[in-house]
Amino acid sequence: MxxxxxxxxxxxxxxxxxxxxxxxxxxxxxxxxxxxxxxxxxxxxxxxxxxxxxxxxxxxxxxxxxxxxxxxxxxxADVEWEPKGGLVVATTSLEPLQEFAGAQRAAGVEAVPVTSAEALELEPLLTPRVTGGVYYPQDAQLQxxxxxxxxxxxxxxxxxxxxxxxxxxxxxxxxxxxxxxxxxxxxxxxxxxxxxxxxxxxxxxxxxxxxxxxLPRRGMILVTAPLPECVRHKVYDADYVGAVGSGDADLQTSTVVESTRGGTILIGSSRERIGFDATIRVRVLRDLAAKAVGLFPFLAEVPVMRAYGGFRPYAPxxxxxxxxxxxxxxxxxxxxxxxxxxxxxxxxxxxxxxxxxxxxxxxxxxxxxxxxxxxxxxxx
CATH class of the missing domain: 3.50.50.60 (FAD/NAD(P)-binding domain)
Known part of the structure; x- marks a missing residue:
C-alpha cells in the first residue's frame, strides 16, 4: 500500500x-x-x-x-533550463511599470530599470517605439x-x-x-x-x-517556424502583469514573446473563462499575432507553424x-x-x-x- x-x-x-x-x-x-x-x-x-x-x-x-x-x-536531467532573464517593456508611459518594479524591489526582487536604448541593446529587434522597460535577471525558462x-x-x-x-x-x-x-x-x-x-x-x-x-481558465499560444537566434529573453509588454492578476472572465490578451532551444518562437498570451470549451478561436490567434508584431515587427514575415491551448487551474x-x-x-x-x-x-x-x-x-x-x-x- x-x-x-x-x-x-x-x-x-x-x-x-x-x-x-x-x-x-x-x-x-x-x-x-x-x-x-x-x-x-x-x-x-x-x-x-x-x-x-x-x-x-x-x-x-x-x-x-x-x-x-x-x-x-x-x-x-536535461529539461532545457535557461536562466536567461526577462524584459518587460512599455510603448507608452513608463510610470506604472516603474512603480510596479519599485514595489517588487522592496520585496527583494532584482528589477533593473532600462532606457529605450538599453532595451534595444538587450533585444535589437524590438520596435523602436519602446519607451523603456525593466530587466528581471531572475526570470528563467524550462521545457x-x-x-x-x-x-x-x-x-x-x-x-x-x-x-x-x-x-x-x-x-x-x-x-x-x-x-x-x-x-x-x-x-x-x-x-x-x-x-x-x-x-x-x-x-x-x-x-x-x-x-x-x-475553475478552468483557457489560454492559447502560437508557435512560429524555427529561426536563428533573434529573441534573447522572455519579452512581454506591461499589459501582461494586469492580465495575469485579473479575475475578468472575458477574453484578455497581452504580448509575450520568447524563443525555445529548438529555435521556435512562442507567442502568447490569452486568458478567458469559458469552461472546458476547447474550440480554437481565430480571433484570439489574430489578436495574439497582431500584438506580437507590434512588439517585434520582424515577426510579420515569420510563418506560424501551429497553435495550441490549454486549461489552467484558476482560484478566485x-x-x-x-x-x-x-x-x-x-x-x-x-x-x-x-x-x-x-x-x-x-x-x-x-x-x-x-x-x-x-x-x-x-x-x-x-x-x-x-x-x-x-x-x-x-x-x-
Missing part, C-alpha cells in the same frame, strides 16, 4: 510526488490520461518573478526560483514536459509508481478520514490522497465531498491552494496555480512535503491554506 496517492501527473503532481519520495515516502501517481499530457503540455515553461506583485504568490515564486536548481541537481517527465522518472527510480489512463473518481472514508481512493481501475487503499488535478481539481474535490473553487483570489483539507483527514490539495504552475512547482512540492511530514515549512503556508473563503466559501 502506498503512503500517498497523488492524483494528477502534471508538473504540480509530479513535483509533489518527487519531493515526497525524496523524503522517503512511497508514492503512487495516477492520471486519467497520459502523464504530463494536460495543462503541463500546453504550457510555455515560464519560471517568473517579474509578473507578480508583492505578496504571498511572489514570495512563493522567489522561493521556487531558488528551489528549481536544487531539484534539477537532484534529477540530473515543462521534459521537467515533469524527469520528476516522474525520479519517482519511479525511488520505487514509486506512475499509472496513466486511470481516473480517480473519489475517495473512500472511514468516518472523517481517508482510507483509500476509488478509481476506474478499482479501489486503492492509502491514508493520504493529494488532489493535484489542475483545472479538474474542483471536480475531484466535489467527488470527494470536499468542494473547492478551482489568484493564489494556489496548498495543504490539508480540514474537512477530511488525509485529503490534501496542490492546485490553483493558474498559468504559473511551472514556475511555482518546485516550492509547491517542497511545501506540501514539509507540511505532510511535519517539517518546518520553508515559506509561510497560511496564505495558501484550503480553508480560506475564496476557495471553500465560494464552492459551498
Amino acid at each position: 502506498p503512503d500517498v496517492v497523488v492524483v494528477g501527473a502534471g508538473i504540480i503532481g509530479a513535483a509533489c510526488a518527487e519531493a515526497l519520495t525524496a523524503a522517503g515516502l512511497s508514492v503512487l501517481v495516477l492520471d486519467r490520461g497520459a502523464p504530463t499530457s494536460g495543462t503541463t503540455a500546453a504550457g510555455e515553461g515560464n519560471v517568473l518573478v517579474s509578473d507578480k506583485e508583492p505578496g504571498p504568490e511572489l514570495d512563493l515564486a522567489v522561493a521556487s526560483r531558488q528551489e528549481w536548481p536544487i531539484v534539477l541537481e537532484r534529477l540530473q 515543462p514536459v521534459l521537467a515533469a517527465t524527469a520528476l516522474l522518472a525520479a519517482v519511479r527510480a525511488r520505487g514509486g509508481e506512475v499509472r496513466g489512463g486511470v481516473t480517480a473518481t473519489g475517495v473512500r472514508r472511514a468516518g472523517m478520514r481517508v482510507v483509500g481512493v476509488e478509481t476506474s481501475a478499482g479501489y486503492i487503499p492509502c491514508e493520504t490522497v493529494v488532489n493535484a488535478c489542475g483545472p479538474w481539481s474542483g471536480s475531484f474535490a466535489s467527488a470527494a465531498g470536499t468542494p473547492v473553487e478551482v 483570489d489568484h493564489l494556489p491552494v496548498i495543504g490539508p483539507d480540514p474537512r477530511l483527514d488525509g485529503l490534501w490539495h496542490a492546485t490553483g496555480h493558474e498559468g504559473a504552475g511551472i514556475g511555482l512547482a518546485a516550492s509547491t512540492g517542497r511545501l506540501l512535503t514539509e507540511l505532510l511530514t511535519g517539517e518546518a515549512p520553508h515559506i509561510d503556508e497560511k496564505p495558501f491554506r484550503v480553508d480560506r473563503a475564496a476557495v471553500i466559501g465560494a464552492a459551498s
Whole structure:
C-alpha cells in the first residue's frame, strides 16, 4: 500500500510526488490520461518573478526560483533550463511599470530599470517605439514536459509508481478520514490522497465531498517556424502583469514573446473563462499575432507553424491552494496555480512535503491554506 496517492501527473503532481519520495515516502501517481499530457503540455515553461506583485504568490515564486536548481541537481536531467532573464517593456508611459518594479524591489526582487536604448541593446529587434522597460535577471525558462517527465522518472527510480489512463473518481472514508481512493481501475487503499488535478481539481474535490473553487481558465499560444537566434529573453509588454492578476472572465490578451532551444518562437498570451470549451478561436490567434508584431515587427514575415491551448487551474483570489483539507483527514490539495504552475512547482512540492511530514515549512503556508473563503466559501 502506498503512503500517498497523488492524483494528477502534471508538473504540480509530479513535483509533489518527487519531493515526497525524496523524503522517503512511497508514492503512487495516477492520471486519467497520459502523464504530463494536460495543462503541463500546453504550457510555455515560464519560471517568473517579474509578473507578480508583492505578496504571498511572489514570495512563493522567489522561493521556487531558488528551489528549481536544487531539484534539477537532484534529477540530473536535461529539461532545457535557461536562466536567461526577462524584459518587460512599455510603448507608452513608463510610470506604472516603474512603480510596479519599485514595489517588487522592496520585496527583494532584482528589477533593473532600462532606457529605450538599453532595451534595444538587450533585444535589437524590438520596435523602436519602446519607451523603456525593466530587466528581471531572475526570470528563467524550462521545457515543462521534459521537467515533469524527469520528476516522474525520479519517482519511479525511488520505487514509486506512475499509472496513466486511470481516473480517480473519489475517495473512500472511514468516518472523517481517508482510507483509500476509488478509481476506474478499482479501489486503492492509502491514508493520504493529494488532489493535484489542475483545472479538474474542483471536480475531484466535489467527488470527494470536499468542494473547492478551482475553475478552468483557457489560454492559447502560437508557435512560429524555427529561426536563428533573434529573441534573447522572455519579452512581454506591461499589459501582461494586469492580465495575469485579473479575475475578468472575458477574453484578455497581452504580448509575450520568447524563443525555445529548438529555435521556435512562442507567442502568447490569452486568458478567458469559458469552461472546458476547447474550440480554437481565430480571433484570439489574430489578436495574439497582431500584438506580437507590434512588439517585434520582424515577426510579420515569420510563418506560424501551429497553435495550441490549454486549461489552467484558476482560484478566485489568484493564489494556489496548498495543504490539508480540514474537512477530511488525509485529503490534501496542490492546485490553483493558474498559468504559473511551472514556475511555482518546485516550492509547491517542497511545501506540501514539509507540511505532510511535519517539517518546518520553508515559506509561510497560511496564505495558501484550503480553508480560506475564496476557495471553500465560494464552492459551498
